[in-house]
Amino acid sequence: MTPTELRAQIARQMFDKPTAGYCNGYVQANLVVLPKTHAADFERFCRANPKPCPLLEMVGPGTAKTSKLAPGADLTDTLPRYRVWRDGHNEQEVADIKPFYTPDMVFFLLGCSFSFEEALVKAGIRLRHVDQAKNVSMYRTNLPLVGVGPFQGEMVVSMRPIHRSQVAQACIITGRYPEVHGEPVHVGYPEMIGITDLAKPDYGDPVEIMADEIPVFWACGVTPQNVLVNARLPMAITHAPGYMFVSDIKNEAYAV
Known part of the structure; x- marks a missing residue:
């Protein structure tokens, strides 16, 4: 369509x-x-x-x-x-x-971030939520935002499992798209940004992370919804x- x-x-x-x-x-x-x-x-x-x-x-x-x-x-x-x-x-x-x-x-x-997924797929980087027709996994974090008036809080991120051999490539590709979140804000070690269980996203659907994959986190436009709370x-x-x-x-x- x-x-x-x-x-x-x-x-x-x-x-x-x-x-x-x-x-x-x-x-x-x-x-x-x-x-x-x-x-x-x-x-x-x-x-x-x-x-x-x-x-x-x-x-x-x-x-x-x-x-x-x-x-x-x-x-x-x-x-x-x-x-x-x-x-x-x-x-x-x-x-x-x-x-x-x-x-x-x-x-x-x-x-x-859906906007840069086309470039990732064209480069041969598989996206499990797309392959499985699921919603992308999204998580609240402890990453602080710059507050303005009533709008205060922490960032929400989207997560995509990326094969460890393709993480650097994914960072470079998405870095070309700063107007649609750009390069990742964090790679691996979800507990460092306040995520305790990747199997339980705050928004979207959980996806499996294989042994040869690393969870990669991008800033997410659901952040304002966290702020509205x-x-x-x-x-x-x-x-x-x-x-x-x-x-x-x-x-x-x-x-x-």
Whole structure:
């Protein structure tokens, strides 16, 4: 499918899966939606923490349609799943957010590591969550963020088991994509960043790590969801982890 075709299926509620492995070659994005009163602080938070929160586009207030990543796409119904947050709690997951939309909302589209997976696969680096049609494993860490206003907390990372002979190559390849999280933030030794059990991810699905593989950790765009728990805003909306916005922009547009 093209991104336009996929978004059309999503809008008709005919697609409800993690988007990893779909529309290869196109940038995928995380989503955070906040009322205008908190938008300036969150933008500063993203600028201060570009590794986990690389800001690709801001939309609104006054519109929910993108002008850069997929001109004209409506962000209220073109992601497979959304989370609605109230007072720091994930209240529910929904297929569209039209009933919750108000004109004062600001939409933040943040870079996603799914965007560099195409380059890893092309280089012969297998990704188990893609091979097994699973959601990528994501974990809370003890890596501190630069706080701005109510937005404080620690980083969330995504993990991919990489054959030990390919770890350096994976670091170099993903380092070419700083706008979609770039090179890893940690390699091996998960306990050093506060992860106690790789078999129990905080978000996504667990995957097996073979004896000749090393767990490699990238900054993750689910980080804002961890931060929203601490911020306890009266209202916020995000994507559901792994259920991303698929854009019309090619991944290579963000390669350096």
